[in-house]
């Protein structure tokens with residue numbers, strides 16, 4: 240049975256940031272969240288025009304767009320993430336829910352970002368990690384037992400195929416990049432699970448809960464960078480397991496919004512808690528990933 244959301248969540252005290260809201264699962268997440276009347280729902284997007292279309296979509300779907308704001312941020316540009324965080328801290332200054340949902344999949348080609356990092360490593364892991372670090376103090380001072388903070392990472396069941404090779408985070412050494420799910424996508428989705436878990440340990444005394452989430456298999460734009468072989472494989476998965484984008488959004492929001500769920504640091508498969516890849520339980524890997532990620536951000540002058 241698919242999980243369901245109650246109709247009566249009260250988000251009126253919540254300032255929320257949701258990334259990746261212009262398309263796919265994020266678009267429905269934004270619409271659903273807006274319907275629960277949050278204090279402010281801030282949607283950072285790359286393309287403001289697409290952001291305005293999103294705003295119209297939310298308005299026409301449920302008429303609840305008055306507290307929804309479109310801001311700009313490109314996760315493939317780390318300075319843009321820092322600029323967004325600085326502006327947010329200055330102009331808003333409170334945050335209760337950070338939903339790191341944006342993601343990319345590039346299984347057949349190595350695409351480098353402006354920061355000269357492999358695109359999946361940056362967009363799926365390093366940039367949301369940076370955003371989370373930059374906003375953590377703001378979250379800490381905004382939350383309370385009555386209004387607990389929530390930090391979520393949209394991961395994937397593809398994380399089960401992931402590994403953490405510290406000598407090849409940027410895919411510089413791999414000679415064959417081709418694999419539908421064993422490439423850096425699965426690795427970076429495993430990083431999401433590790434970061435959510437490690438973060439839960441770091442903020443354990445702070446009224447903040449963390450989550451990593453597999454939404455289900457949904458036909459979205461995610462596949463657009465892949466070649467036709469990978470597309471064929473992914474279409475097969477979609478044919479076998481597809482759920483709607485709306486159900487994907489519900490699966491992603493359910494563990495985060497449900498007041499009865501007091502767990503933190505856990506991985507959820509379509510809304511239900513599941514034991515993740517056992518690499519996610521390796522404290523040494525978690526410590527090293529955290530350190531290496533911070534070091535990279537330091538080298539880029541961002542923290």
Ligand SMILES: NC(=O)c1ccc[n+]([C@@H]2O[C@H](COP(=O)([O-])OP(=O)(O)OC[C@H]3O[C@@H](n4cnc5c(N)ncnc54)[C@H](O)[C@@H]3O)[C@@H](O)[C@H]2O)c1
Pocket residue numbers: 258259260261262263264265284285312313314315316340341342343362393394395396453454455456457458459460461462
């Ligand atoms: N679709 C699936 O079957 C599936 C399965 C498991 C996990 N996921 C995860 O769900 C999340 C959402 O994916 P989706 O399926 O909705 O894909 P999608 O491609 O339809 O949407 C991705 C969103 O991320 C945004 N994004 C991409 N690059 C960005 C950048 N550089 N800066 C800012 N935003 C950027 C896009 O604009 C878009 O809004 C991803 O993290 C993905 O890994 C999807």
